[in-house]
Every structure is written in structure tokens, then in C-alpha cells.
Amino acid sequence: MKIHLENVVKTFESFQAVKGVSLDIESGELVALLGPSGSGKTTILRMVAGLEYADGGAIHFGDQDATDIPVRDRGVGFVFQHYALFPHMTVADNIAFGMKVSKVKRDRAAIDSRVADLLRLVRLEGLGDRFPAQISGGQRQRVALARALSVDPKVLLLDEPFGALDANVRRDLRRWLREIHSELGITTLFVTHDQEEALDLADRVVILKDGQIVQQGTPQEVCRDPKSAFVMKFLGDANVIAAEVKDGRAHVGGLSIEAAGVADGRGELYARPRDIDWSVEGPGIAAEITRVLDRADGRRVLATTGAGEALEFDVEPERVVKAGDAGFVTLRRAKVFCATLRLP
């Protein structure tokens, strides 16, 4: 089921949570809505579900205008952030609930066998008689998914699906959700504030800020070609170095970096920690090492440039560096953006 959002607006009290968002989600696609808190991502998800009504704009499911269809008739499966499992029902009863209340009457045996199928799908065979309080967080998450899938939704929506789980469980569940998605091929939209989660899991990532889409594309597109300093910073650690832009190139400390399309004047270089090299001799940007952090996968160096900018970059574990060393940094890769106003 293809989903189409057209200039959707939502205001709470006086706060405009979503400011005219248009978005297309192809049938069978797995899309992540990624953004910091307050970016409007959950509100968009809830509007697609019908748990909020848009104040303006339209939401289409396929050819059908779904803007005004109430959630109970919209045919979506929704996985709540804290799962919202019915605490007084067993796991099996939770999963069966949607089928029992459905207008399509099913007999007891049909429901039971469907519940068994779903329990198998989410690998919870044998836990049907437990209550939600008696299973682990990761298991609850899977029950919530099974319950959402039980009504054969046209669209699956997940609100911070792994937010409440610890890192290891989260990684496993992520792989597993991807498998389920490939198996069922259901159009899926999920919300997260965790860029790694969005990049690992989604076919396409939609990045939001202050109720608007700032960039969207495949993980490769958004990672390799961030269109703004915000996206660059939000997707991962980035070092910021002031530079002078002239005729499509940024200049700093004897380095000259490609900056096509950036207006002449003050600019900023953004570089990932892995894209910075350290050498004792120039050319490069003069810097002094302030601290060296040893980590399992390498050495992280903290340094300060001559201009007083703090830098973080990685060197090979064997590299001999220590605090107080002076030297030069060069940039293997960097993106240049117009200077934003920053406090000194």
C-alpha cells in the first residue's frame, strides 16, 4: 500500500508540531522518520495511523483519501512506544484481541490457529499463556508487533520500536524486524531518534527538524551527501572548522577543499573523526593534542586547533601520540557549509 502525505499540518495549542510535510512511501518500502525530540516525527506517525487528525493537508492510502478515516477503520497496525499491551490479558489474548473485535467474524479455531502462527512468526511459541508483566522487554516488543500484525494491516507503523530496550536486544530485534519485513513485504513506517537504527534498518530515511523534512533518501544518499550542517551533525560525530570560501573552494591552514555551491565568505568545514589525519609536519591546520583516549577499536585523539576549535579524530592503535604533541591535521574528506551563527 502506497502512502502519500500532502502538505500535512498539525498544531497543538499554539505549538506547530508539523509544518506542511509532504512525503511518499512506496508500497512495501521500509521507511524511517528520523529526528531529534520535538521534530514532529511521532506526530506524523500518529497522523498516518489516525491517532491524531491533521489540521491541514491530506493523507492518502493508495488511491483512497484516508485523512478523515478513523483509526479503527484505517487498517493500520500500530506498535506503541511502550507497547501498550493489555496488562490483564495473556499474550495470546492480546494477539487475539483485534480478531475478536473485528467486524469480520472468525470462529474460535480460526483465531487460535492465527494466534499460533503469529506466535511462531515472532518466535514466542509456548509463551501464549503468560501475562505481559511476566515476559522480558524484548518479548513484549514482539508481542506488540504480533498484535499489530494480527489484523492484517495495510501499513505497519512503529513508534520508537526499540527505544525501551538495551543495546544488545535492540541490535538483535533490528535484524529480526528487517527479516519479518522482507518476509511479509508490508509497507512499514517507523519513528526513531537513533540515527544508527534508522540507517541500519530502513530502505529510506526521512530526516526531520522542527516539523519539517530537511532531507530524505537512502542511507547511502543521506550519509554520503548531507545537504545541511544539521544533517551532517545529526547523523554522526562531526568536527567543525571555520574556513574562508572563495570561488567554490574553502581555504584553511594551507588546505583547499572543494565547496561547490557555497557562497563566498565565511564557511564551515565538517569532517568525521575518521576523515582527519595527523602528522607532525605540515602542511595542514596547526593543532595541539590535549588528550589521547584508548579504545577497543583504536585511539581517539582530542586536539585543539590554533584557532581554538576542539577536534576529535582517530589514529591507528600503533600510532605514537601523546598529550602536548604539536602537529598538523589534514582532511581526507570534508563537507563545507555556510557558516552558521555560533557562540564563540
Next chain:
Amino acid sequence: MSTVSTRRKPPRVGDAPLFRRLMIGIVVVLVALVIIAPLVIIGVEAFSKGWQLYRDTVIHPDTLHAVMLTVLAALIAVPVNTVFGIAAAWAITKFDFWGKRFLLVVIEIPFSVSPIVAGVAYLFVYGLQGLFGPWLDAHDIKILFAVPGIIIASMFVTAPFVARELIPLMQAQGRDLEEASTSLGASGWRTFFSVTLPNVKWALLYGVILCNARVMGEFGAVSVVSGNIRGQTNTLPLHIELLYHDYNATGAFAAASILALIAVFTIIAKVALERQGAGRVRKTDNPAEKTS
């Protein structure tokens, strides 16, 4: 916590043995004097002239009639207030609307208003000198100084009981469960009966029991609107007053012992329900966030 031996822990504030014993001693004595003694004296006085007189008072037609009227008032006022309490809790906790905080305060008003004031207020609605009095009189409908007046006055005094047990709990539980149920296709009624109600049933019952105790024991408001007609508009508390002022103290205490018994049962039921988690909203009461 309570089962862990406190002896091996460092003392908390106020755990000095002497202070502790002193505090417990004072409180136990005061509770015995202030709370237990009145309960005991009811029993003692009720049976002071022997079992025979007690029995005679209790099965006297006027007493029985008062019991019947009290039960009738409870049978009507409690369910009505229960429906009201559920409706108010649903509206207030599941939706946002203008004036919600004000509505919450208005619902609590009956707790602050003296029952006598409530009774007087009803006089000015349904009494002859009140708003509807002349009209009611012309159509020969008796509300005041009759059973309907007693029931309506009881409803006023006990209106907030169920609502105020449900509202904090349903507030704490949030809307997630209802939204989940609706997203799975359940109707409003189905959502209420299958999802909301099972999670608030103990709090609901708690409110109902407290409401019932108050309806059965209401005195001030009822004494204004009832007219105190023996064998007709006398509830049990009013009957007690009547007997007492007739210099039939033993009879009054015999009738009072029935209400005291109801009070004791109410307390027992209350404790039992509190074990089920009713009566107090704790931080972990949000079932959506409960961890094992």
C-alpha cells in the same frame, strides 16, 4: 521492605528505641481512646439492657422501615453516582477540552460543602419557596419531605466518590491502551468494557463502597429534606436521632449498631481492595510501563 529485618540496618531518623516506643505508645493509646472507644461503646450501650430489648428495637417496624429506606436510597444513589463517576473519569482522562480543570473542582464541591447547606440548597430548588416548588406542587409531585428528596440529597453528598477514585488512576494509565484497542478495530464500548474497565475495577469497587457507606450514613442533608416522618421518611441515621431524643438511648444505640457494623465491613472491604492496589495511585501504576 517490611519483611526485611530492620535490626541489621543503620537507624533511620526517629528510630531511637526510646522515641520509637514513646511514639507508638502515644499513638496506640490515642487511637484506642479516640477511634476504638466510640465503636466499643456503641456495642456496650446497645446491649446494656439485654439482648431482648436490642432485638425488639431492631425488628421494630419503624426501624425496619428506616433500614428499607436507607437501602433503597443506596440502591438508587450508588449506581447513579457510579455511572456519573465513570462518565466523568472517561471524559476528563481520555480527552482534552476547555474548562477541564474547572470541572474537576466543581465535581469536588460536595466534599467541601456542609451537608446542612446542601439540604438548604435543595429546599430552594424543590421546596415551595424554591425554583420548581410551585410547579411541582401544582402537579402534585412530592420531592421534598419525601423519598425522592432523600435520594437526591444523598446523591449530592456522595457525587464525587467514584469519580475521584477513578480519575487519578485513569490519568496515570494514560490513553495508550485505549488507542491500541481502537487501532485494532474495537468500538468505544468494547474498548471500555474489555480494556479500560478490567484495569480500574478495584478502584471502581473501592469508590462504590465508600460511596455506599456515605449514602447509608448521611445525616445532615437528609435531615433537612426528609421531614423526619416516622415510618415514612426516616432513614436509619434519622431514626437514631429520633430514638435518642425520645430518651430511648438503648434503642438509638441498637439502631446505630447496624450502621456501625456496615462501617466495619466497609473498612474491611477497603483494606482488602487496597491489597489489590486500589485507593492509591503509585508511580508504577501505568501498566504500559510496568516491568516484571
Next chain:
Amino acid sequence: MRRRNVLPGLPLSLGVTLFYVGLIVVLPLAALAFKAASLGFEDYWRIVSSSRAVASYRVTVLSALGATVFNLFFGLSLAWVITRYRFPGRRIIDAVVDLPFALPTAVAGIALTALFANSGWFGSVLEGLGIKVAYTPIGIMIAMCFTSLPFIVRTVQPVLEDLDPALEEAAQSLGGSDWTIFRKVILPLLAPALLAGVSLSFARCLGEFGAIIFIAGNQPMSTEITALLIFIRLEEYDYQAAAAIASVLLLAAFFMLAVTNWLQARALRYTVKG
């Protein structure tokens, strides 16, 4: 702009609520206010400031104050003992604290009268000490104490239970004595709840009727509470006077309601973690 609700049932539930509150609560109180207002200011003032009425306010407010102060100490001690100490009979005490709420006021009234009458268990002892309780303002105070005791216990108890032990431990590690810690750490944290309980308790005392009329002498000018005066005016068919004096109690109730709500809002601001 479209404003619709996702969950169903707002019109029905809000409709039922507003209808019921309107009919049962607002209408009668409005009728009472209307009746009192229709008196005209001079008549109204004459009635509510008559010496008998003023005497009734005096005895009601003073007794309520006395009862509330007693309950402040007793209620706090009771809550403290129930939450902080483990001893046989603790659960029973915890349970019977609610008895004053569960026991009908008329029943409490005759029971207290029997206890404190000259020939009663307590009355005869106190008589020996030269203290008369029944049919005096002290009797009124005792009846008020009884009916309003649970308010303070039940508002303080949950806060005391949820008090983070780490706060006391921190104060202990800084070298505070028990009394200092109680005064400087525990009491300030309890204060909002304690004050809310006090205002609830005081409001209840002002309006109490059933428990008092049996034990009070009901003598005009000395042991006649305001609620009783209203009742007497009604029995005299002086409805205007009843309305006027009732409106005074109603205003007092609204005032206390406002105070309580304000205090509870403060208490919440204190206890709810952000």
C-alpha cells in the same frame, strides 16, 4: 481547523457529566445563592451579622481551629508511626484510621456523647479533674477531631511513604541530628501535604453537623454551631435567614476549596518528579 478526537465517547460522557453536575451540584447551590442575594444587602447583612449568628461563627471557627491543631499533631504522629515503624497491630491501626469516615456522623455523635457525658467512661474521669466536655465547646471540638482526623493522616501518609531514604541518609552523612533532619529535611517535604490535609480537615470541621449536635449543648450564643443555627432557622420557617447564613458557610467552603486546591497544586509541584 478540524478538532476531532480519536477515542470515542466524549459527547456522551461529557454530556452525562455536565448534566449531572449541573442538576445535582450547580443548580441547588445557584438557587441558594440566588435566594440569599434576593434578600438585598441590608437585610442580608442584618441576618448574617446578628449577634447570635456571629456567636455561632465564633464557636464554629474556634472549635474547628482547636480540632485542626490537635489533628495536625495527632495526624502527623499517626502517619509517622504507621509508615516508619513496624509493630504488632500496625495494620489494624492503619485500617481503623478510616473509621471516622465510614461511621455515620450521627452514630459517632451519640457514641461520643455517651463516652463524654458525666456518667460516661471518659466523662466521669474528666469530671473528677474538673473538666466538663459534654454540652460545652470542648465537646464540639472533640466531635470535630473525630470526624476530621483521617484527612491529615491520609494526605501525609503517601508522601511519607514515598520519601526517598537517600535524602535522610544524605542529611545523616552530613552530620545532622535526628531532630534537625526532621525539621530541616523531612518536615519541609511534608509541609505541602500537611497543609493540604489541614485545610481539608478545617473545611470539614466548619461544615460538620451530625456528630456535633448530640454532644454540644446547642445553647444559643455559647454552644450553637453555624450549621445548627441554619437548621433552627429552617424549623422556624425563616427561610431567608437560613439562606443567608447558609450562604456564609457556602462561601467559607468555597474559600477553603480554593485554599486546598492551591495547596495541593503546590504539593504536587513538590512531589512529582519532572
